[in-house]
Structure formats: C-alpha cells, structure tokens
Amino acid sequence: MIPGDFDYLRPKTKSEALVMLRDGGDEARPIAGGHSLIPMMKLRMAAPEKVVDLGGLADLKHISIEKDITIGAATTQHQLIESGALFDACPILRETALLIADPQIRYCGTLGGNVANGDPGNDMPALMQCLDASYIIESASGKREIKARDFYHAAYFTALETGELITAIRFKTPEAGHGYSYQKLKRKVGDYATAAAAVTLSMSEDNVTGASVALTNLADTPLYVAEAADILTSSPLSADTIKEAVKAAEAMMAPAADGRGSSEYRTRMGGVMVQRAIEAAVERADKTPKKGGLFGWLRG
Amino acid sequence: MAKRLIKLTVNGDEMEVAVEPRDLLIHTLREQLELTGAHIGCDTSHCGACTVDLDGRSVKSCTMFTVQADGAEITTVEGMAHPDGTLHAIQEAFRQMHGLQCGFCTPGMIMRAHRLLQENPTPTEEEIRWGISGNLCRCTGYQNIVKAVQLASETLSQKVAAE
Ligand SMILES: Cc1cc2nc3c(=O)[nH]c(=O)nc-3n(C[C@H](O)[C@H](O)[C@H](O)COP(=O)(O)OP(=O)(O)OC[C@H]3O[C@@H](n4cnc5c(N)ncnc54)[C@H](O)[C@@H]3O)c2cc1C
Ligand code: FES
Ligand code: FES
Numbered sequence: 158m159i160p161g162d163f164d165y166l167r168p169k170t171k172s173e174a175l176v177m178l179r180d181g182g183d184e185a186r187p188i189a190g191g192h193s194l195i196p197m198m199k200l201r202m203a204a205p206e207k208v209v210d211l212g213g214l215a216d217l218k219h220i221s222i223e224k225d226i227t228i229g230a231a232t233t234q235h236q237l238i239e240s241g242a243l244f245d246a247c248p249i250l251r252e253t254a255l256l257i258a259d260p261q262i263r264y265c266g267t268l269g270g271n272v273a274n275g276d277p278g279n280d281m282p283a284l285m286q287c288l289d290a291s292y293i294i295e296s297a298s299g300k301r302e303i304k305a306r307d308f309y310h311a312a313y314f315t316a317l318e319t320g321e322l323i324t325a326i327r328f329k330t331p332e333a334g335h336g337y338s339y340q341k342l343k344r345k346v347g348d349y350a351t352a353a354a355a356v357t358l359s360m361s362e363d364n365v366t367g368a369s370v371a372l373t374n375l376a377d378t379p380l381y382v383a384e385a386a387d388i389l390t391s392s393p394l395s396a397d398t399i400k401e402a403v404k405a406a407e408a409m410m411a412p413a414a415d416g417r418g419s420s421e422y423r424t425r426m427g428g429v430m431v432q433r434a435i436e437a438a439v440e441r442a443d444k445t446p447k448k449g450g451l452f453g454w455l456r457g
Numbered sequence: 458m459a460k461r462l463i464k465l466t467v468n469g470d471e472m473e474v475a476v477e478p479r480d481l482l483i484h485t486l487r488e489q490l491e492l493t494g495a496h497i498g499c500d501t502s503h504c505g506a507c508t509v510d511l512d513g514r515s516v517k518s519c520t521m522f523t524v525q526a527d528g529a530e531i532t533t534v535e536g537m538a539h540p541d542g543t544l545h546a547i548q549e550a551f552r553q554m555h556g557l558q559c560g561f562c563t564p565g566m567i568m569r570a571h572r573l574l575q576e577n578p579t580p581t582e583e584e585i586r587w588g589i590s591g592n593l594c595r596c597t598g599y600q601n602i603v604k605a606v607q608l609a610s611e612t613l614s615q616k617v618a619a620e
Binding site for chain 2: 158159160161162163164165167188191192195196198199208210212235258259260261262264265346347
C-alpha cells in the first residue's frame with residue numbers, strides 16, 4: 158500500500174509549524190507519530206497535499222507536574238509510561254497508555270495525535286474527559302483552550318479548525334491517594350476497545366467524595382457520564398449505587414455493531430467495564446477501609 | 458513529488474539517500490539499500506516483521522516515511538552480527554533455543570528483543586511477553602522465542618559482569 162503523493166515540510170519551531178499550517182489551509186495536515194495518519198494515507202482514506210512534521214519540535218515535548226499537570230502534545234505514549242513522576246502523580250495515565258496498541262506503536266504515537274485524531278477507538282480522549290483536561294490550541298493568529306468534554310462532535314469531527322494545532326494538554330493534578338482504574342476489553346494486544354471505561358474517585362470511609370467516569374468506543378465520540386458523579390457521591394457506596402452508576406453509563410452508550418460484537422453485547426460489556434473500573438478504583442483509594450466494612454459486602 | 462536528499466546512518470554507515478516524501482522506510486531499506494532483512498508481513502502496523510531500531514526505539518518501518526527519519530541512526534538485523542561474522546548473542550540464542558521455524562518474523566523479533574534488553578537487561582518471562590507483544594509469529598507458539606530472549610539476557614548480563 159503506497160500513499161498518494163504529498164509535499165513534506167519539517168518546521169524547526171512551533172511558530173514555523175503554525176505558519177505552514179495556516180498557509181497550507183485545508184490541504185495541509187500535521188503529522189506527529191504518524192500511527193493513525195500513515196495507515197489512513199496508505200489506504201488513501203487521507204490524501205493531504207502537505208504534511209507538516211511535528212517530530213522535530215522540542216517545544217511540544219515536555220511533562221510538567223505542579224498544581225496542574227501539563228503535557229506537550231508531541232510527548233509519546235512511551236514517554237508517558239516511562240515517567241516515574243507522572244506515575245506517582247497520576248497513575249491512570251500509565252495504566253491507559255499501556256493498553257494502547259503495542260510497544261513499537263507507543264514509541265511513536267503521541268498524546269496530542271491520540272486526542273486530536275477523533276477516532277472513537279482512541280483511548281486517551283475518554284481519559285482526558287475523566288480527568289477534565291483542557292486542550293491548549295494554537296494557530297498563527299492566536300491561542301485558545303477547550304475542554305476535552307466539549308471537543309468531540311462526531312467520529313473524526315472535533316472542535317479543531319483548519320490551521321490549528323493542539324500544543325499541550327492540561328489538567329488539575331488529582332489529589333494524592335485517589336482511586337483510579339482504566340478497564341479495557343479488547344480481543345488481542347493492539348486492538349481497539351470493544352468497550353472501555355476510565356474512573357477516578359476519592360473516598361472517605363464508605364463515602365465517595367468525588368468521582369468521574371468516562372467511556373471509550375461506546376458511541377461515535379468519547380462519553381463523559383456526568384450523572385455518575387452525583388449517583389456515587391449522594392449516599393454511602395453500596396452495590397446499589399454502583400449498579401445505578403452503571404445504568405446511567407449504559408443509557409448513554411450507542412456503540413456500532415462491528416467485528417467486536419453487536420451493539421447490545423458491546424453495551425453490556427461497557428457496563429461491565431464501568432463496574433470493574435469503579436470497584437478497582439474504590440479498592441485503590443487510600444481512604445477506603447481496607448478490611449471488612451465496605452469490602453465485606455462488596456465482595457460477598 | 459521531487460526527490461530530496463536525506464542523511465541516514467544505517468548499521469554504522471553514514472549515507473545520503475534520495476527519496477520521495479511518500480516513500481516508506483521499509484521500502485527504502487529493502488529496495489534502495491538492498492537490506493532485505495526487515496520483512497513486510499502485514500503492511501498495516503500489526504505484525505512487527507518490519508521492526509528496526511531507530512534512535513533507541515523499535516519502530517515498524519512500514520509505518521514511517523523515510524523523510525521522517527532524516528538524521529536518524531538505524532540498526533537492522535544485518536547490523537547485529539560482529540564484523541567477523543560471529544553471531545550477536547541474541548541471534549546465537551535464537552539458534553540455540555530453536556526460536557524460529559520459517560524465520561519470517563525473526564529479524565523483527567531480534568530487533569525488538571535487542572531494544573527490550575537494552576531497556577531491561579533482565580526481564581521476567583511476563584516482561585518478555587509484553588515486550589514482544591507487537592511482533593507476531595505464526596510458527597513457534599512463542600515458547601522458544603521467549604526462551605531465546607531469556608538465554609540472550611543471561612549471556613549478555615554475564616558479558617557485562619565480566620567486563
Ligand atoms: C495497529 C495499531 C493499533 C492501535 N491501537 C490503538 C489503541 O488500542 N488505542 C489507541 O488509542 N490508539 C491506538 N492506535 C493509534 C495510535 O495510538 C496512534 O499513534 C494515535 O492514535 C495517534 O497518534 P500519532 O501521534 O501517531 O498521530 P498521527 O497519526 O500523526 O496523527 C493523527 C491525527 O491527528 C492529527 N494531529 C496529530 N498531532 C496533532 C496536534 N498536535 N494537533 C492537532 N492535530 C494533530 C493529525 O493531523 C492526524 O489527523 C493504534 C495504531 C495502530 C497502527
Ligand atoms: S509489515 Fe510492518 S507491522 Fe507488519
Ligand atoms: S518463525 Fe515463522 S513466523 Fe515466526
């Protein structure tokens with residue numbers, strides 16, 4: 158499979174890249190890791206006339222952890238996995254990145270490419286909705302910020318305009334001792350999710366004090382389950398509140414029937430992923446009573 | 458589109474290569490440089506038969522434009538054996554442990570094992586299985602490939618200890 162002809166541009170700085178994208182208009186596409194774009198170009202489903210390579214831009218590769226965590230868009234999935242400081246502050250990033258594709262692809266694939274791509278199968282968008290991340294977007298004429306929860310309109314349709322680049326992703330550093338889990342059902346290593354769920358939450362004894370739930374590949378966009386937080390925090394955690402949160406999530410799901418299963422099957426599996434992710438997150442949260450109490454009945 | 462000149466260091470040799478932007482690295486390696494060790498198995502970034510080492514990363518060369526590799530240092534399986542022809546410890550381990558049958562996946566497996574052992578010189582069996590999860594083999598059932606990587610890890614660690 159040979160891609161169509163194109164012109165290749167290799168900017169040395171971010172501002173050079175932004176000018177190239179502005180001048181290229183609709184015919185220009187940025188390339189980061191290339192592991193979504195090149196397969197599409199080989200299938201001739203994408204045929205940009207100009208490809209602007211972000212590979213040489215050091216100012217898009219960084220991880221900073223303060224009150225907020227800020228990650229440069231061209232940071233690779235491998236670099237996310239490797240960072241011990243990032244794992245300490247926000248371990249669900251490594252857990253999720255490790256479930257994406259395979260080692261070779263993770264050396265190339267970037268966080269920015271994953272969230273900009275707009276394929277409902279990508280795993281990072283739901284995680285970014287779960288963490289309430291904002292995407293920092295720049296163009297030759299300015300800078301704006303948009304929440305991951307508002308970014309996705311339909312499969313491959315996002316809020317990104319021609320000439321714009323996501324330059325960084327930022328979210329509040331989760332509180333120490335929070336519980337987290339990314340649960341992904343897939344047929345094999347390197348497969349996109351049949352269904353997946355991201356959960357973060359905080360506990361105080363048997364009470365959930367804050368929670369966030371988002372879903373991958375269960376509709377034509379990632380889904381943030383706004384209701385789940387209210388359900389989980391409204392009364393002491395029980396098998397019933399978990400069931401209710403699962404129901405709220407399932408009510409939003411509308412997965413396509415594909416090689417991974419029928420829409421009904423994938424919805425059911427989506428529910429199972431949400432349940433497992435909540436239970437794992439509860440178990441991991443520091444302030445969960447570790448013996449008896451909650452776990453007596455939760456497991457029983 | 459007009460060809461452009463890019464610089465590569467392949468198996469230690471610095472060179473300039475004229476490529477079209479749309480040329481994939483696997484095609485440049487196999488057809489222009491006549492390094493046919495890296496194979497095209499799936500052409501869809503799934504099988505890992507085209508894996509080469511590029512600036513300290515294992516990459517699937519069917520999913521990279523050669524122009525993206527401008528300035529890179531690349532090692533292919535042809536660059537693994539010593540100049541006198543003695544096999545690299547990983548190659549020797551694949552031979553001894555019968556880590557191949559048809560051999561189609563082997564160059565990719567060896568290059569992936571090479572990077573894995575650089576990052577993690579003494580991996581557990583599970584770490585090896587995770588580490589080579591981007592490389593498919595239709596013959597061996599992976600058992601002997603895992604054993605080969607374990608043996609290579611032992612040999613290479615002993616070598617480091619002796620030095
Ligand atoms: C076999 C295989 C299995 C995979 N499995 C998974 C999986 O399980 N889960 C998963 O999430 N992904 C999976 N992927 C996709 C992989 O993670 C991609 O690398 C990732 O989705 C895109 O990142 P990239 O850096 O390669 O982007 P590219 O392919 O370079 O770009 C993707 C798109 O985003 C645009 N873009 C890139 N960077 C920016 C930016 N900074 N600002 C604006 N637009 C930008 C490009 O123009 C393009 O349209 C898989 C890929 C393969 C080949
Ligand atoms: S040929 Fe490149 S991954 Fe199969
Ligand atoms: S030895 Fe035949 S594919 Fe691996």
